[in-house]
Amino acid sequence: MEDDQDIRDLITLILTRLGFEVHAVSMGAQGVAAPWEHHPVLVTVDLNLPDMDGLEVAGYIRKRSDAPTLFVTARTEPEDEMAGMASGASAAGLSRRG
Template sequence: MSRGVCLVVEDDEDISDLISLILREEGFGVRAVRTGSAALEEVSRVNPALITLDLGLPDTDGLLVARELRKVTAAPLLLITARASPTDELDGMAAGASAFLAKPFRPYELRDVANKIC
């Protein structure tokens, strides 16, 4: 049984593929996009059950995207980022994140967090 669609917002193709693989194994359908603007367009189309979001996107800051996503969806929002200072985590949570995962991460960490917030 599908747990719904996860919108993966990650500009690095290898990382996006890894996140997608792990979440598919956990029962999610996956729609991956590379930019913040694509994420904002896609969110209304897929009505995601979960969103993973990188903070370092090529077209805009991920925190701005998080704030905009919060205006249109209540889906759990998991930040997955190399910007892993305590300040980054606090800023992410203030922008509406449900959880924060620092890169590099281990596959079991993503599974655990996704299962906890969904």
């Protein structure tokens, strides 16, 4: 899930080139429904979605899917990393650029 069209298109392009079938959505509510519709093998989540907090969305998805969850976000605070891990993010998806 990513509400920024350019970022969503880039993620889609990269994952498609890696051989994934991508179902990109821009809203948290759409993402919450995705595990029933698509049975994902990987989930990417932006923390700053317009309709729901990305952490909340990840928590809902984690209850219905064991697919790895990677956050794509500008947030870099340690609290955000801890909250991401608590909601089911994959550790590899939580690295800070510095």
